Amino acid sequence: MKLYFRYVSIVLRSTMQYKVSFFLMVIGRFLLSFSGIICIFFMLSRFGQVKGYSLGDVLLCFSIIQMDFSLAECIGRGFAAFSSIVRQGEFDRILLRPRSVILQVLGSRFQIDRIGLIVQAVAVFIYVIAISAVDWTFGKVLTVIFMLFGGTLLFISLFMLEAALTFFTLNGLEVMNILTHGAKEHGQYPIDIYGKGMMRFCTYVIPYTLVQYYPLQYLLGRTQHWYYGLYPFGAVCFLAVCYGMWRFGMRHYQSAGS
Amino acid sequence: MRKYKKYLSFFRLQFNMGLQYRVAAVSGMVTQTLWGLMECLAFWAFHETDSFAYPMAFSATVSYIWLREAFMSAFATWYADGDIFDNIVNGGIAYELCRPVSIYNMWFSKTVARRIVAAGLRCIPLLTVAFVLPQPFRLSLPVNLPHFILFVVTLFLGLGVTVAFCMVTYILAFFTVSPEGLRVFFTSMVDFLSGAMIPIPFMPDGVREVIELLPFAGMLNVPLRIYSGDLAGAAMMRGIGLQCFWFAVLIAFGKLLCKAAERRIVVQGG
Numbered sequence: 001m002k003l004y005f006r007y008v009s010i011v012l013r014s015t016m017q018y019k020v021s022f023f024l025m026v027i028g029r030f031l032l033s034f035s036g037i038i039c040i041f042f043m044l045s046r047f048g049q050v051k052g053y054s055l056g057d058v059l060l061c062f063s064i065i066q067m068d069f070s071l072a073e074c075i076g077r078g079f080a081a082f083s084s085i086v087r088q089g090e091f092d093r094i095l096l097r098p099r100s101v102i103l104q105v106l107g108s109r110f111q112i113d114r115i116g117l118i119v120q121a122v123a124v125f126i127y128v129i130a131i132s133a134v135d136w137t138f139g140k141v142l143t144v145i146f147m148l149f150g151g152t153l154l155f156i157s158l159f160m161l162e163a164a165l166t167f168f169t170l171n172g173l174e175v176m177n178i179l180t181h182g183a184k185e186h187g188q189y190p191i192d193i194y195g196k197g198m199m200r201f202c203t204y205v206i207p208y209t210l211v212q213y214y215p216l217q218y219l220l221g222r223t224q225h226w227y228y229g230l231y232p233f234g235a236v237c238f239l240a241v242c243y244g245m246w247r248f249g250m251r252h253y254q255s256a257g258s
Numbered sequence: 259m260r261k262y263k264k265y266l267s268f269f270r271l272q273f274n275m276g277l278q279y280r281v282a283a284v285s286g287m288v289t290q291t292l293w294g295l296m297e298c299l300a301f302w303a304f305h306e307t308d309s310f311a312y313p314m315a316f317s318a319t320v321s322y323i324w325l326r327e328a329f330m331s332a333f334a335t336w337y338a339d340g341d342i343f344d345n346i347v348n349g350g351i352a353y354e355l356c357r358p359v360s361i362y363n364m365w366f367s368k369t370v371a372r373r374i375v376a377a378g379l380r381c382i383p384l385l386t387v388a389f390v391l392p393q394p395f396r397l398s399l400p401v402n403l404p405h406f407i408l409f410v411v412t413l414f415l416g417l418g419v420t421v422a423f424c425m426v427t428y429i430l431a432f433f434t435v436s437p438e439g440l441r442v443f444f445t446s447m448v449d450f451l452s453g454a455m456i457p458i459p460f461m462p463d464g465v466r467e468v469i470e471l472l473p474f475a476g477m478l479n480v481p482l483r484i485y486s487g488d489l490a491g492a493a494m495m496r497g498i499g500l501q502c503f504w505f506a507v508l509i510a511f512g513k514l515l516c517k518a519a520e521r522r523i524v525v526q527g528g
Contacts, residue, residue: 051307
């Protein structure tokens with residue numbers, strides 16, 4: 001753990017060498033997702049609601065997914081950039097060092113510019129608390145914490161899965177983007193607006209609904225089942241599956257030869 | 259004519275290089291199809307919620323989404339040329355400056371070529387898929403022949419506006435050493451203002467009128483809406499006029515900026 005923080009501090013210091021660029025990056029990311037918020041705002045002020053979800057409900061959903069994804073990207077960026085690590089032969093060097101492989105991969109990148117997104121998501125979240133009709137009981141606060149935990153874990157697992165596939169393909173697969181970035185983009189609306197088929201996929205194939213739809217139903221008071229708030233822990237199982245894939249991939253690793 | 263031959267060969271070179279990455283193209287295409295489908299579903303949900311508040315025909319939205327996906331690499335500003343930025347950052351630019359060609363024209367033709375290849379490779383299979391999807395998510399045929407012809411013309415004009423804008427961002431990279439931040443900044447702005455996130459008709463009155471005057475509305479907004487007949491008559495003519503205007507302005511501005519940059523260039527080692 002100490003080693004991880006050492007890695008992080010090195011990456012941070014190297015980022016800070018380009019200050020102007022760094023701040024433009026933070027601002028840029030901020031604007032990029034801010035324009036997403038504005039789109040939600042435009043759409044919902046035009047239509048009033050979507051399948052029974054009001055502006056506040058959608059923004060609540062948005063802010064939580066945003067926090068999940070940004071946190072996951074902050075921490076798990078090493079996995080997301082894994083294809084370049086493999087192709088440049090950096091992974092061979094990683095394997096030679098007597099430290100945990102995952103620790104080194106995670107430590108190789110730390111995307112601090114996502115901090116802008118997290119701040120923004122928190123701001124939206126506070127705004128939602130002000131405008132929406134959710135009455136915050138202890139259970140609901142816990143549910144939000146669980147959602148953040150589960151969601152971050154889910155996205156990190158997906159990054160790991162993407163990295164595991166890189167062992168076989170060497171090149172990053174753009175298709176995986178739909179599961180990570182796509183889920184973040186489209187997950188700003190509760191999944192059930194996309195229809196039954198999408199709900200099934202997002203429950204049984206990649207368990208997005210466990211960290212988004214079900215706990216959200218409980219938060220918004222649309223269900224009496226308090227145990228929906230515990231569903232985010234399902235992400236742990238998914239992490240285990242992805243970790244298995246990672247181990248499997250690593251055993252089959254052949255160097256890119258460079 | 260001889261003078262332009264060299265730019266034509268830059269074009270050809272880039273074209274052949276683009277053809278090398280077929281697997282990546284297939285993978286990207288699947289991604290885009292799924293992405294477009296998700297978007298259609300989201301708009302469908304809004305349409306089902308309240309079809310009276312819906313500002314365009316649903317089929318026009320569907321066409322808009324599919325055409326946007328099909329021609330994404332032509333219009334997306336984030337599909338910027340990494341190697342041009344790399345050149346600026348790591349000093350390769352010194353060689354380019356030695357060549358007896360105009361930097362602006364060379365980069366312009368390179369960028370246009372790259373975008374046409376990328377879009378050309380992707381659009382055919384993607385459009386094929388979009389034409390056979392079940393209703394209401396199927397891409398419909400263009401409303402009529404004149405609209406289709408205008409669609410093709412404005413598509414190229416839109417590409418011109420996009421590349422002319424990208425050129426400005428490339429040249430601005432001369433002034434900051436690390437261009438990554440600049441890129442993200444512009445990208446985020448353009449994505450929203452050009453109607454790539456939600457089509458411009460969905461924006462509230464007041465905001466929409468202003469955005470329609472900006473150069474970004476001349477990128478994909480005009481051709482994609484002409485295709486479905488959502489933009490017609492006087493409004494269409496105005497859109498095309500604005501496209502031409504901004505194209506000329508952006509090129510002139512880019513060339514001016516390029517001159518200024520060439521004068522004060524500092525090559526960092528290398």
